[in-house]
Amino acid sequence: xxxxxxxxxxxxxxxxxxxxxxxxxxxxxxxxxxxxxxxxxxxxxxxxxxxxxxxxxxxxxxxxxxxxxxxxxxxxxxxxxxxxxxxxxxxxxxxxxxxxxxxxxxxxxxxxxxxxxxxxxxxxxxxxxxxxxxxxxxxxxxxxxxxxxxxxxxxxxxxxxxxxxxxxxxxxxxxxxxxxx
Numbered sequence: 001x002x003x004x005x006x007x008x009x010x011x012x013x014x015x016x017x018x019x020x021x022x023x024x025x026x027x028x029x030x031x032x033x034x035x036x037x038x039x040x041x042x043x044x045x046x047x048x049x050x051x052x053x054x055x056x057x058x059x060x061x062x063x064x065x066x067x068x069x070x071x072x073x074x075x076x077x078x079x080x081x082x083x084x085x086x087x088x089x090x091x092x093x094x095x096x097x098x099x100x101x102x103x104x105x106x107x108x109x110x111x112x113x114x115x116x117x118x119x120x121x122x123x124x125x126x127x128x129x130x131x132x133x134x135x136x137x138x139x140x141x142x143x144x145x146x147x148x149x150x151x152x153x154x155x156x157x158x159x160x161x162x163x164x165x166x167x168x169x170x171x172x173x174x175x176x177x178x179x180x181x
């Protein structure tokens with residue numbers, strides 16, 4: 001036997017209000033997650049060989065365990081500036097000693113963990129490789145599983161994050177307009 005149209009509507013209405021009430025009660029009992037502010041720095045480290053520009057990139061595991069290629073970066077330590085942190089992080093994660101040439105962008109975003117909400121700001125710089133050999137052996141966190149030089153004109157396709165691909169576009173424009181940047 002099928003329900004009459006009015007009974008179906010009443011059932012749907014009751015179900016809707018019940019679900020809404022349950023959601024409201026859950027929301028009232030939920031404690032808001034604490035907010036943590038984090039600041040990181042890193043960027044695009046450039047090496048030019050035979051008139052071809054290369055960028056140092058690292059591969060690290062994301063929260064889901066998948067290997068993703070990205071620009072080296074990490075948290076500021078103590079009282080260091082974003083520029084100092086960028087140089088240190090590049091050296092730790094890639095083995096390359098560098099110097100900051102230019103600020104490229106600051107990316108601001110939010111994400112949630114199980115125990116907190118994080119407001120993160122990442123400062124990206126254009127860095128010039130001065131010395132060193134590619135290695136991830138000096139990475140104290142052992143986050144960088146692989147490290148490579150990738151051609152500037154190919155690196156965007158390798159990077160996992162859209163913001164970092166946009167940063168590489170900025171680097172390409174800068175280097176094309178002023179190769180001494």
